[in-house]
Every structure is written in structure tokens, then in C-alpha cells.
Amino acid sequence: MAQLARPVSAQALRIRPPFRLSWAQLGLFALLGILGFYLLYPLLLILLNSFNTARIGQPAVYSIDSWIKAWQSPGLLQALWNSLTVAFWYQVISFPVGVLIAWLLARTNIPWARGLEFMFWLSFFLPALSVTLGWMLLLDPQVGLFNQWFVKYLGLAHAPFNIFSVSGIIWVHLMSHAISTKVMLLTGPFRNMDATLEEASRMCGGTTWSTLMRITVRMMTPSLIIVFILGIVRLFESFEIELLLGTPIGFYVFSTRIVDLARQEPPQLAQATALGSVTLVLLLIAVPVQRWLTTRRDYTTITGRIKAARLDLGPWRWVVFSAMILMVLALVAVPLFSSVAASLMTRFGFFSLPQPWTLRNWQRVLGDSGFVRSSLNTLFLATIAAIFSTLVFSLVAYIIVRARGLRGRAVLDGIVWVPSVIPGVLAGLGLLWMFLGVPIFSPLYGSIVLLALATIMGGVTLSTQIFKGALLNLGRELEEASRMSGATALGTYFRIVLPLLAPTLVVVATLRFLFAANATSTIILLATSDTRTIALLTLDYVFEGLREAAAVTAVLIAAVTTVVALVGRGFGLKGVSS
Amino acid sequence: MAKVPFGSSLRTRRQFLSLLGASGYAVLLAACSGAAQPAPSTAGPVPSNGGSVAASAKPSPAGASAPASGSAPATSDWAQIVEAARREGEVNVYAGAGQPNREAMGDPFEKAYPGIKVNLTIAPPGDLLARLQAERGANKFLADVLPGFGASAIIPLKPVNALVPLQPLLQLPEVVDAANWLDNRLWWLDSAEPYTTLAFVGNVQSPVLYNTTMVDPSQFKSYRDLLDPKWKGKMASNDIRRPGTGAVPARFMYRNQDLGPDFLGQLFGDTNLTLSTDLRQLIDWLAQGRFPLGLFMLSGDVTAAINQGLPIGVVPAEQFKEGSPIGPAGGTISVVDRGPHPNAAKVFANWLLSKDGQTNWQKTINDNSLRTDVPKDGVPKFYVSKSGVKYVNAATEDYAKLSGTVISDVINKALEKQPK
Numbered sequence: 001m002a003q004l005a006r007p008v009s010a011q012a013l014r015i016r017p018p019f020r021l022s023w024a025q026l027g028l029f030a031l032l033g034i035l036g037f038y039l040l041y042p043l044l045l046i047l048l049n050s051f052n053t054a055r056i057g058q059p060a061v062y063s064i065d066s067w068i069k070a071w072q073s074p075g076l077l078q079a080l081w082n083s084l085t086v087a088f089w090y091q092v093i094s095f096p097v098g099v100l101i102a103w104l105l106a107r108t109n110i111p112w113a114r115g116l117e118f119m120f121w122l123s124f125f126l127p128a129l130s131v132t133l134g135w136m137l138l139l140d141p142q143v144g145l146f147n148q149w150f151v152k153y154l155g156l157a158h159a160p161f162n163i164f165s166v167s168g169i170i171w172v173h174l175m176s177h178a179i180s181t182k183v184m185l186l187t188g189p190f191r192n193m194d195a196t197l198e199e200a201s202r203m204c205g206g207t208t209w210s211t212l213m214r215i216t217v218r219m220m221t222p223s224l225i226i227v228f229i230l231g232i233v234r235l236f237e238s239f240e241i242e243l244l245l246g247t248p249i250g251f252y253v254f255s256t257r258i259v260d261l262a263r264q265e266p267p268q269l270a271q272a273t274a275l276g277s278v279t280l281v282l283l284l285i286a287v288p289v290q291r292w293l294t295t296r297r298d299y300t301t302i303t304g305r306i307k308a309a310r311l312d313l314g315p316w317r318w319v320v321f322s323a324m325i326l327m328v329l330a331l332v333a334v335p336l337f338s339s340v341a342a343s344l345m346t347r348f349g350f351f352s353l354p355q356p357w358t359l360r361n362w363q364r365v366l367g368d369s370g371f372v373r374s375s376l377n378t379l380f381l382a383t384i385a386a387i388f389s390t391l392v393f394s395l396v397a398y399i400i401v402r403a404r405g406l407r408g409r410a411v412l413d414g415i416v417w418v419p420s421v422i423p424g425v426l427a428g429l430g431l432l433w434m435f436l437g438v439p440i441f442s443p444l445y446g447s448i449v450l451l452a453l454a455t456i457m458g459g460v461t462l463s464t465q466i467f468k469g470a471l472l473n474l475g476r477e478l479e480e481a482s483r484m485s486g487a488t489a490l491g492t493y494f495r496i497v498l499p500l501l502a503p504t505l506v507v508v509a510t511l512r513f514l515f516a517a518n519a520t521s522t523i524i525l526l527a528t529s530d531t532r533t534i535a536l537l538t539l540d541y542v543f544e545g546l547r548e549a550a551a552v553t554a555v556l557i558a559a560v561t562t563v564v565a566l567v568g569r570g571f572g573l574k575g576v577s578s
Numbered sequence: 579m580a581k582v583p584f585g586s587s588l589r590t591r592r593q594f595l596s597l598l599g600a601s602g603y604a605v606l607l608a609a610c611s612g613a614a615q616p617a618p619s620t621a622g623p624v625p626s627n628g629g630s631v632a633a634s635a636k637p638s639p640a641g642a643s644a645p646a647s648g649s650a651p652a653t654s655d656w657a658q659i660v661e662a663a664r665r666e667g668e669v670n671v672y673a674g675a676g677q678p679n680r681e682a683m684g685d686p687f688e689k690a691y692p693g694i695k696v697n698l699t700i701a702p703p704g705d706l707l708a709r710l711q712a713e714r715g716a717n718k719f720l721a722d723v724l725p726g727f728g729a730s731a732i733i734p735l736k737p738v739n740a741l742v743p744l745q746p747l748l749q750l751p752e753v754v755d756a757a758n759w760l761d762n763r764l765w766w767l768d769s770a771e772p773y774t775t776l777a778f779v780g781n782v783q784s785p786v787l788y789n790t791t792m793v794d795p796s797q798f799k800s801y802r803d804l805l806d807p808k809w810k811g812k813m814a815s816n817d818i819r820r821p822g823t824g825a826v827p828a829r830f831m832y833r834n835q836d837l838g839p840d841f842l843g844q845l846f847g848d849t850n851l852t853l854s855t856d857l858r859q860l861i862d863w864l865a866q867g868r869f870p871l872g873l874f875m876l877s878g879d880v881t882a883a884i885n886q887g888l889p890i891g892v893v894p895a896e897q898f899k900e901g902s903p904i905g906p907a908g909g910t911i912s913v914v915d916r917g918p919h920p921n922a923a924k925v926f927a928n929w930l931l932s933k934d935g936q937t938n939w940q941k942t943i944n945d946n947s948l949r950t951d952v953p954k955d956g957v958p959k960f961y962v963s964k965s966g967v968k969y970v971n972a973a974t975e976d977y978a979k980l981s982g983t984v985i986s987d988v989i990n991k992a993l994e995k996q997p998k
Contacts, residue, residue: 545879
């Protein structure tokens with residue numbers, strides 16, 4: 001009887017409203033159709049062609065030989081185990097550190113919090129290659145500067161650090177994007193949290209730590225889960241760090257195996273696809289779990305009455321501040337020096353050359369006959385990707401989170417994860433097949449419009465999921481007030497929801513700008529001489545062995561992204577305050 | 579609080595049906611993706627087939643009556659071809675990444691033949707072949723010329739008639755005159771007629787590089803010297819399972835009677851060789867002394883590193899008793915069948931193989947042109963063939979078939995033997 005007397009919440013009842021064919025429902029079906037086709041069709045083409053064992057130009061012959069061969073290749077299970085090992089330590093270290101830093105920056109009175117936060121953004125803008133080369137310069141056991149100093153000044157018999165090791169790989173991942181991504185994505189949601197909940201916890205006797213773990217972190221569950229899964233997906237795609245640091249010690253990971261297969265002669269695309277399907281399996285498990293975790297309860301932290309109090313750390317704030325400065329130095333100074341120095345050196349890392357410093361790399365890049373056109377193309381694509389991703393995918397996320405009466409939201413939520421399933425080296429091919437095969441795209445072949453579509457697709461998962469995390473923390477009352485006052489659903493979305501999402505919009509727009517400016521594998525098969533971008537120009541330099549010229553373009557892209565981020569943050573913060 | 583409906587209901591069945599019809603049309607449109615488009619007409623040497631989207635013919639910006647410049651002879655036939663090429667207005671060149679294509683081909687050709695624009699599409703050759711295949715599968719014939727593909731283009735494209743016989747397209751007397759080429763012959767890469775792919779670069783390709791502060795190169799008389807236990811764990815190698823650098827000497831070793839697959843197996847299985855796919859990293863390791871010997875990495879990157887003053891040397895290939903391989907690096911040309919600009923492609927191919935084209939190529943890339951009338955200034959000595967030495971061209975179609983599965987299988991098996 002006691003159980004009968006308990007109040008039953010609407011959430012617990014989960015009464016499914018009767019199906020009703022409304023304009024909104026039709027709109028959702030249309031969105032499902034368009035996005036489903038746009039996102040699933042390239043994946044289906046890649047999967048289908050992975051069973052085609054015929055050589056280029058020959059009639060199709062279908063069999064499962066490639067899949068069997070791929071999974072029987074020697075060393076594969078070791079590579080998978082290596083990937084899982086790196087992923088484990090990557091997440092075990094970076095996740096709590098990233099969450100803690102985001103919380104410190106957003107919820108405490110640490111000095112210069114906004115500036116420190118932007119330093120993490122800056123760290124994210126610097127390419128993984130620069131980070132790796134920078135740390136190789138310092139921690140190479142033979143020629144690394146740190147190692148040489150330690151041996152010389154501390155009288156050590158051997159170099160204390162070896163960057164060519166599993167711990168070296170994990171270290172460079174942490175110093176590259178592992179921590180900075182989490183800080184970038186989580187500081188905003190932490191900052192938007194209503195302090196009333198934390199105050200209530202403390203009033204009930206909770207300590208700072210127990211409040212953080214039992215209230216703050218729990219309320220942040222949607223963003224945390226999404227950031228966690230995005231981290232794993234990103235790790236399974238990255239290969240530069242393992243390629244440079246793992247090869248000398250015979251440490252191969254799954255992603256390098258996929259790239260190796262795709263770059264063999266003839267390209268073993270079918271086998272690469274077979275191996276790439278591991279990400280699909282990972283997501284088939286992870287996506288339903290994240291959906292279950294994020295929809296089983298209410299995570300509202302932003303309401304109409306927000307109280308933005310910050311925890312006073314007392315004198316400890318200077319200790320925390322000093323530790324944060326050290327971390328920022330490690331995260332930013334090394335790759336920044338590496339990028340800028342590389343762009344100004346005859347050969348990066350070789351200081352003993354007769355003329356180690358030169359401006360020739362800058363002259364080469366700025367004087368390249370394709371530089372101006374490539375720059376304009378890059379600006380166009382990156383801007384389109386930034387604008388489109390914020391406007392469209394925030395709306396998609398809004399539908400997934402808010403359109404409770406409509407059928408198909410779970411399917412939509414699943415579909416937006418699809419692009420992250422396709423390995424980068426195969427995504428370009430899938431898009432090429434789709435754009436050539438579908439009549440509505442065919443007339444646009446060779447134009448920059450298709451490059452824009454390909455670039456936008458690359459950001460579907462990231463953009464939508466970040467918005468989803470933010471929206472799950474956003475209370476409904478302001479929107480309901482807007483609707484009650486006569487505003488339409490779209491009007492409410494543009495006039496109420498988007499301004500509240502301003503910090504997230506800036507994060508997504510900046511991320512998309514950066515990723516679009518750096519995109520290569522998704523567009524390389526679609527570009528022509530008129531539509532080449534700076535990233536493709538960079539790729540040319542890398543293939544020519546001109547890593548120093550490539551460093552020039554990396555510095556330029558990071559500089560432009562920094563300006564975009566600063567401008568965006570200016571607007572974003574104004575949006576919040578207004 | 580009252581629930582606010584997310585959208586208004588669809589009021590009439592007519593509204594619903596009309597929307598359903600529109601959606602159905604969209605789905606049908608998408609489903610017709612495999613429907614064949616009308617194929618453009620087969621290209622002959624003079625009439626352009628046109629019909630492409632991204633590369634449609636444009637009127638000559640320089641004016642149709644402008645006289646041909648460059649190295650063209652003043653024959654009426656050639657003048658007509660150049661005139662037709664100018665009417666086509668552009669040539670679509672699919673070039674493999676890895677060399678300064680714009681400086682080596684694009685800009686100088688446009689200067690030599692004003693009014694014919696070079697549209698360069700640059701990507702790794704494997705990617706470009708996949709793109710070419712996909713385009714042709716969709717009845718889009720956009721590429722005209724494929725420089726730098728070598729036999730990699732012949733193997734997949736010639737059996738499906740995607741390459742035109744190149745010999746009939748060569749019109750300039752200075753190009754077809756065998757006396758202008760090394761060994762008094764044109765260096766075709768096809769194993770049988772019709773010949774479609776010509777090499778115009780012949781770099782002697784020594785597979786062994788060394789750190790000049792650590793190794794005396796004169797000690798190497800045979801490739802088997804690399805198996806000496808003293809080099810165990812002290813050699814780094816480019817991963818020759820990938821296309822490109824190192825493929826030619828690897829094929830040469832595989833076919834050589836004194837070496838063969840057994841030698842390759844021993845080299846990759848017994849010497850604790852460190853493999854990398856990053857050529858730059860390999861060169862830096864060699865220069866830093868991390869590894870005193872480097873294998874299968876001779877390329878433009880090495881030449882650049884030596885010019886920068888890094889302590890890297892190349893063991894002369896002529897020093898090895900088993901012989902010396904020679905190959906074209908990226909210096910090859912093929913012309914694509916049903917390309918949209920057949921005349922411009924013809925002019926481009928002839929110009930690239932002319933003395934002017936080759937002089938420019940050699941000056942920009944520092945590779946050794948097979949034309950004997952192009953001075954060898956600036957070409958590294960280790961690339962240039964010596965008189966009286968017999969070189970093996972391991973870049974032909976027959977040899978190229980060894981790359982990929984055959985040699986990769988040998989190396990994969992050998993690597994399985996290596997202690998983990």
C-alpha cells in the first residue's frame with residue numbers, strides 16, 4: 001500500500017501519445033528521409049563495395065573474401081588490443097582531468113578563467129602533427145632537448161624520457177587534443193549550471209567534493225557521456241601520433257592498419273572497410289546506451305531563474321591557477337613553438353645546419369600560384385560549414401531532445417552518429433560514389449557546392465551531439481512561456497533557444513570552422529584545380545616532403561581560427577549576458 | 579502547465595496525398611542513381627567529345643588565330659592540332675601528389691601555349707585511380723592526361739580500354755626521334771602493344787643510403803652485405819608494401835637471379851629492420867644517426883635533405899655486383915580515352931616530351947630526363963646513368979605486377995618471423 005501511495009511522475013509513466021500525422025511529424029519524416037539518405041547512402045555504398053573483389057575497371061564480383069582476409073591478417077588482434085590500450089589510458093587520464101579543469105574554470109573563482117579557457121581552445125587549434133613533432137624534439141631519447149639537458153646538468157647516465165614508447169604515445173595524445181577537447185566542450189555547460197542545486201547540497205551538509213560528484217557531475221551526465229563517446233570515436237580515427245611514435249618500436253594500432261590498407265597498391269579498400277566496421281560495432285553498443293542514459297531522467301540545469309555563483313577556493317585558487325598555467329604551457333607552448341619554428345626553419349629539428357633559419361617557407365607558400373584561390377575556397381567552405389552546422393544541427397538536436405510527441409526521434413538520434421562510423425580514408429570514396437551516382441548531385445560534380453556538402457557531413461555527429469548535450473541541460477519553461485505567448489515552434493527556437501545556446505553555438509561554429517579548414521580525406525576526391533583548399537595544398541607539401549611549408553599553412557589556419565573564435569566568443573558572451 | 583502541440587495537424591487527405599506524391603518523386607529521383615546517362619561520343623584525335631560538366635570546352639582566351647609557340651614545328655598538321663587545342667581551351671591533368679606539378683607542368687605549358695589552361699587535379703595516384711574509375715562508371719569522362727602514374731595506370735586501365743595508344747599521338751619529330759632518348763629508344767612501360775605509357779625520366783635507384791659520419795660506403799659490394807649481422811637492428815626502411823618510393827629497387831631484387839624473394843625475405847625477416855611509411859621521418863632518423871643505414875627511400879626528399887646539408891649519402895648502385903635498377907620516379911605519361919580535350923591532351927603530351935618540356939621538368943624536379951639532349955646540370959650524380967653499365971628498368975608493366983600482392987606477401991611472411 002505504501003508503494004501505491006508514492007506519487008507517480010509523468011516521466012515514470014511514459015505514456016506514449018497516440019500517433020497523429022501533423023505537419024511537424026511530416027517534417028520529421030522528411031528530415032529523416034533527407035538526412036538518412038545523405039548520411040547512410042555513402043556508408044551503404046562503402047559496405048557494398050567492400051564485398052566487391054574485382055579489380056579497378058573490371059565487372060563486379062561479390063564475395064566475403066576481403067572480410068575474411070582482413071580479419072585473418074597477421075598482427076591485427078595485436079593492433080586492436082594496442083588501440084584499446086591507448087583508448088583506455090587516454091580516457092582514464094584525460095576524462096577526469098578534463099572534467100576537473102572544466103569545472104574549475106566554470107564553477108570556481110580561479111583567476112583569469114576566461115583567458116585560461118581560451119588557452120585550451122588555442123591548444124585545440126594546433127594540429128596533432130605539430131604537437132607530436134614538438135614533443136619529439138624535446139623527448140627523443142637520442143637528440144631530445146630535455147633529455148640532453150637532464151643528462152648534461154643532472155649527470156644522468158641515460159636519457160630519462162623516451163617519446164618512442166606507449167607512454168610517449170599516450171602523453172602526446174593528452175598534450176594534443178585529449179584534454180583540450182573535453183575542456184572546450186564541457187566548460188560551457190558547467191558554466192550554464194544553476195548554482196542553486198549546489199548550494200542546496202552544501203546546505204544539507206555536502207562537502208565540495210561530494211557536491212561535485214553527486215550533484216554537478218550527475219547533472220552534467222548528457223554532456224559527459226557525449227564527450228566520452230566522441231573521444232573514443234576520435235581516437236579510433238587518429239593515426240598520425242601512432243604512426244610517428246609507434247612505428248620505431250613496432251607498435252601498430254587499428255587506425256594505422258586501416259590507413260595502410262587504403263594506401264597499398266592496389267588499394268585494399270575492401271579490407272580497410274572490413275576493419276573500419278569495428279567503429280560501427282562500437283557505436284552500435286555506445287549509441288543506445290547513451291540514449292538510454294540521457295533520456296531516463298531530467299537533467300535540467302538551466303532554467304528561467306539561473307544563479308551563477310562560483311565556489312570560492314580561498315588561497316587555494318592561486319595554487320590551482322599556477323598548476324593550470326603549467327598545464328597550459330605544456331599544451332600550448334610546445335606545439336606553438338613547434339609550428340612557428342618549423343615554419344621558419346630550413347629543416348625542423350636540425351639546428352646545426354649552416355642556415356637553420358629561413359623565410360623561404362613563408363615565401364614559397366605565400367608565393368604559391370594556388371595560394372590565394374585555395375585561401376578563398378577554404379574561407380568559403382569553413383564559413384559555410386560553421387554557419388550551416390550551427391543553424392541546422394542545433395535544430396536537429398532540438399528536434400531529438402524536444403519534439404516529444406513525434407515519432408522517429410530515436411532513429412534520427414542514431415542516424416546522426418553514422419558519419420563517425422566511416423573511417424576518414426573511406427569517407428571520401430563513399431561521398432564520391434554518392435555524388436556521381438545520384439542524379440540531383442551529378443550536375444554539381446566538380447563544383448565547390450559538393451565540397452561544402454561533404455565538409456558539412458563531416459561535422460554532423462559532433463555538432464548535433466554537442467547541441468544535444470546542451471539542450472538536455474536547458475529547462476523547458478522559457479520555451480513553454482514563449483509558446484503560451486503565441487510564438488510558433490520555430491519562432492521559439494530562433495528567439496529563445498538559440499540565444500540561450502550562444503556559448504555552445506560559438507564552440508560548434510569554431511570547431512566546424514577548424515575541422516572544415518583542415519579537411520582533406522573527405523574532399524580530396526572531389527576537388528579540382530579550381531576548388532582546392534589550403535588543407536589540400538598542405539597535403540601536397542607533405543607529399544613533397546616539405547613539412548616546413550606545411551607548417552606555414554598550419555600556422556595560418558590556426559591563426560585564422562583563433563580570430564574566428566575570439567570574434568565568436570565576443571558575440572557568444574554578449575548573447576549570454578543579454 | 580498546458581502542453582503545447584509541436585505542430586498543427588494535417589487537415590485534409592488531399593494535403594497528405596500531395597505531400598506523399600512529392601516525397602515519392604524525390605525517392606524515385608534518388609533511386610535512379612544507377613541510371614545510365616547518355617555517353618559522350620568516342621573521341622577521335624581532332625573532334626572534341628565535350629559533354630563534361632566540370633570541364634566543358636571553352637573558347638580560347640588567347641584568340642584562335644594566335645600562332646603556336648613553344649617547340650612546335652611549323653607544319654600545317656601540327657598547327658591545326660594546336661588550333662583545335664586552343665578551341666578546346668583547357669586540358670584536365672590528373673597528377674599524382676608528391677611533386678611540384680604546377681611548377682613542373684602547369685605554369686610552363688600555359689606559358690608555351692597561351693590559351694590552353696591546365697586544370698590540375700592532384701591526389702595520391704591510388705585515390706585518383708579510384709576517382710577515375712568512379713567517374714567513368716558514371717559516364718563522366720573528365721580526365722585527359724595522367725602524368726606520373728606509370729605502370730600503375732596500365733594495369734587497371736589498359737584492359738578496360740581507358741588509355742589510348744600514345745604512340746600515334748606523338749607528332750613532334752624531336753619527340754619521336756629515338757636518337758634523342760637514352761639507349762636510342764623510347765622507354766615504353768607496356769609489356770605489349772599498343773603502347774600507352776611512356777617513361778621520360780630514368781633515375782638510377784640505389785636502394786641503400788647511409789649516414790656519412792657513421793658508415794663507409796665502399797664496403798658494400800653486394801646487396802647481400804646488408805644481411806651481415808653487424809647491421810642487425812641498425813637499418814630503417816621505407817615500407818615498400820605501399821606504392822611509390824622504393825618499389826623499383828624492390829622489384830629489381832625480387833626478379834634478380836642472385837637475390838630473389840628469398841633475399842627479400844631474409845632482409846625483412848632476419849635483420850630486425852624498422853619499417854616506416856613516413857619518408858621524412860626515415861630521412862631524419864638517418865641524418866640523426868638513429869639508424870646508420872636506410873633502405874628503399876631514395877627520392878626527391880633525400881635529394882632535398884642532402885642539399886640542405888644533412889649527412890646522408892647514397893651508395894652508388896653501380897657498386898653492387900647484382901646490377902642496378904633504373905626507374906622513372908614520377909616521370910611518365912599516359913593519355914586517357916574519351917577525354918574531353920583530345921587535341922589539348924595531344925599538345926600537352928608532345929610538349930612535355932619535347933626538349934623544352936623536359937628541360938623544365940628536370941630543372942624543377944631534379945630528376946634525370948631520359949632525353950640525352952637535355953643537359954644534366956643540377957641532377958644528382960647518383961641518379962645519372964653511367965655509360966657502359968647495364969641497368970634494369972624495373973618500372974615496366976611486367977615488373978609493376980609484382981608490387982602489391984606478390985612482394986607484399988613475401989614481406990608480410992618475413993615480418994611474421996621477426997621477434998615481437
